[in-house]
Amino acid sequence: MKSKINIVNHAINFDYGIINDVHENTHGLYDEVHLMPDTHRGKDVPVGFVAKVDVEKGVIPNIVGVDIGCGMSVYEIPKLDVENIDWKAFYNHINENIPSGPKLQDKTQKFDFSNLIMQKPKEKIESYSRALGTLGGGNHFIEINSGKDNDYIVVHSGSRKFGLDICKYYNKMLEFDLEAYKNDLNNTPPEERENLKDSIKAKYNKTAHILIGEKAQSYINDMKIAQKFASENRRKMIEKILEFFGYRFNADNFWESVHNYIDFEDMTVRKGATPARKGQKIIVPINMRDGSIIAMGKGNQEWLQSAPHGAGRVMSRSQAKESISLQDYKESMESVKSFTVTENTLDEAPQAYRNIDEIVEATKETMDIIEVIKPIFNFKGLQ
Numbered sequence: 001m002k003s004k005i006n007i008v009n010h011a012i013n014f015d016y017g018i019i020n021d022v023h024e025n026t027h028g029l030y031d032e033v034h035l036m037p038d039t040h041r042g043k044d045v046p047v048g049f050v051a052k053v054d055v056e057k058g059v060i061p062n063i064v065g066v067d068i069g070c071g072m073s074v075y076e077i078p079k080l081d082v083e084n085i086d087w088k089a090f091y092n093h094i095n096e097n098i099p100s101g102p103k104l105q106d107k108t109q110k111f112d113f114s115n116l117i118m119q120k121p122k123e124k125i126e127s128y129s130r131a132l133g134t135l136g137g138g139n140h141f142i143e144i145n146s147g148k149d150n151d152y153i154v155v156h157s158g159s160r161k162f163g164l165d166i167c168k169y170y171n172k173m174l175e176f177d178l179e180a181y182k183n184d185l186n187n188t189p190p191e192e193r194e195n196l197k198d199s200i201k202a203k204y205n206k207t208a209h210i211l212i213g214e215k216a217q218s219y220i221n222d223m224k225i226a227q228k229f230a231s232e233n234r235r236k237m238i239e240k241i242l243e244f245f246g247y248r249f250n251a252d253n254f255w256e257s258v259h260n261y262i263d264f265e266d267m268t269v270r271k272g273a274t275p276a277r278k279g280q281k282i283i284v285p286i287n288m289r290d291g292s293i294i295a296m297g298k299g300n301q302e303w304l305q306s307a308p309h310g311a312g313r314v315m316s317r318s319q320a321k322e323s324i325s326l327q328d329y330k331e332s333m334e335s336v337k338s339f340t341v342t343e344n345t346l347d348e349a350p351q352a353y354r355n356i357d358e359i360v361e362a363t364k365e366t367m368d369i370i371e372v373i374k375p376i377f378n379f380k381g382l383q
Helices: 019-026 086-098 120-131 160-171 178-186 192-207 213-245 317-323 326-333 341-347 354-362
Strands: 006-009 032-040 047-052 070-078 141-146 149-157 254-263 268-271 273-276 279-286 291-297 306-308 369-380
Touching: 019 032, 019 291, 032 306, 032 354, 047 273, 070 213, 070 279, 086 369, 120 160, 141 291, 149 213, 149 279, 149 369, 160 213, 213 254, 213 279, 254 273, 254 279, 268 273, 273 279, 279 306, 279 354, 291 354, 317 341, 326 341
Parallel strands: 006 032
Antiparallel strands: 032 047, 047 268, 070 149, 070 254, 141 149, 141 369, 254 268, 273 306, 279 291, 291 369
16 A cells, blocks of 8 residues: 655665655555665665654554664773784684574573563574574674774674564464455445445455554564563673673673664664664764764754664675675775685675765764774674
């Protein structure tokens, strides 16, 4: 169903197919949608999508999608003596303690799934718990970054297969219930049937796209659990990293920028966007060579108090693999300690991402830059 929506466009490079995607795939659920500077086309709706949520009207699982709660966790540490650190030993420490790609922990990890509504067998729940403290692949990463006064541990990951299964589980509820439609039609008095046929069908069409009522509340319940799981997942990885440097976890040094979730504080859905409330510290990753922007949110309502979740790609993954040579990739990463600059991560090369200057210029209205932190060490999750 195509609907009329006010689309506020902050995107740098705009694909007009995005407009059609928003109108076609939001099914009248939102009055206004904001598109962040790094917006690009995604499944159903674009990545970089921000809108206000009214759960009473319903929710669409594919708006947030599969990696519920994905985001960046940051931990501030004192300046490291980088020249005297055995970075290969650190790399080995990560490999031994933080599974990446599809790998899971050998043992189940402690997490409370007791309020989960999604029905899954015990073995599946155990596999979710074994995903705690694991990185995944794609653009997920672990970095040690250098700032002006501190160094920073930065971890980018999400809810792993747990979030994927929640999305799939609730999407299965979004089917046109032909049997219920026929029963409803048959229970309508014959003399009224023809006049009411279209409105009855519209009711079932809506439930084929939008979770409403109890189904919506169940999805929200499970989404909250997945968002907590994603945060805990990143925290566990940071704890393992701190062990190598001889530190213990201190919550005062820890903060997050979540960028794929429903924010229940201001009832905003952000798919590939991070909250930027007034005075809120945020991180915007650029690429694995140039690091990340640390900024302070301005609380600009004309941006729905949001900021981009990254620089955004200028090449698709396939384009990057075709057009960037491994040699160029390695040369561009010479300033960073990394043992994952290989053919397998070529699609994550710095050249595949937008220049930092474009993001700085495009975000002046929504955030104030504190500093740009530079990678000392980078670890990319392998598929």
